Amino acid sequence: MMYWLVLVFFILLSHTKAEKVLLGKIKVPDINGDDRTVYSSDESLRRLVESLMERVDRQDAKIQSLEMVVKDTMEDLKRKENKISQLERELRTVLKPYQNLANNRKDMPAENSTGPSRPRNIISDDMDVIHSGQESVMDSNKEQSSSKSVRVLPNGSGAFSVSLSGQDLALHPGLVIAFDEVQLDVDGNYHPGDGVYTVPVSGVYVFTWCITGTTTDNVVTELIVNGSPRGTAFSDAESGHTWDSSTGVIVTSVHADDHVFIRSKFSGSIHSSSSYGKARFSGWRLT
Structure with missing residues (x-):
């Protein structure tokens, strides 16, 4: 200014x-x-x-x-x-x-130059070990000396898995279902002719089975140990006139030479095929 x-x-x-x-x-x-x-x-x-x-x-x-x-x-x-x-x-x-x-990550040690290891597929790896049977036991010392440890199942592990060949099977009360296709039987204790599994070693076992009931038929199956029911599975196929599948899983204590099998409780019909799934019976020892 x-x-x-x-x-x-x-x-x-x-x-x-x-x-x-x-x-x-x-x-x-x-x-x-x-x-x-x-x-x-x-x-x-x-x-x-x-x-x-x-x-x-x-x-x-x-x-x-x-x-x-x-x-x-x-x-x-x-x-x-x-x-x-x-x-x-x-x-x-x-x-x-x-x-x-x-x-x-910078502080972590470098990985093996052979590249990252493949993630372990528990089911397939364990099946490979089971199939090896006595050979796995004989080679256990060699496996333990290697950098990768492998769980080896000894004889008497009791693992088996069987299925019913492709067919529709008519049931009646007290029918023992003979699963005639054997996928796995470590100790040779399952008998496809009569559908009976003989327990090799006393212990706690897991048994599981899967059944598909056809249209208009309710299917009730039981896990039997020496003639006594240990578990039941019910397929409600009659309701709505559609197929229905059921799966039973039992953890139970059994003794050596016990007979274990799947039996129908009432009349009905079950379906088993590669297209829609096969009826199956499996088991293995826990302890």
Whole structure:
């Protein structure tokens, strides 16, 4: 503001001097032929000063407006900087667990150069061990000396799995279901001719069987040990006239030379095929 006042002062000073030099006294011709002298009016000077003051006021208003814009811009920048700092802190917090994980991986020993090991398929690996029978026992010392340990099942493990060949089998009360296809029989204790499994070693065993009843027939089957029922499975195929499957699972204690088999409790019909699933009977010793 002081700058503009000084500027107005010098402009007024120069304008006054110019008026004295250029205007001074002005001779105006009279109609009677006589010249008369008049002095310049102060009105033009007043108007000039007012115009300059108005111009100064407008410039001052513009400066104040620009100052407000600059102030708002600075405050906005400050808020954005605070927001960026907050986001950086949050990002570091989120990434910290992953950085720790990466550091832990760096500290882990390198894997074998032969490549990653294949995930162990428990079922297939155990079946391979069971099939090996006595050969697995004879080679157990060699296996123990290798880098990969293998669980070896000894003789008397009692594992077996059998199924019924593709057919529809009509049932009647007390019929022993003879599963005629043998997939697994470690100790040779299952007899496909009569469907009876003979327990090789006393212990706790798991027995399971799966039966599919055909349309309009409810099928009830039992797990029998030496003539006594230990468990029952019910296939409700009659309701809705559709096929229905049931699976029984029994954990029970048995003794050596006990006879275990599946028997129908009532009349009915069961289905067994590769397309829709075969009737199956399996078991193995736990302890």
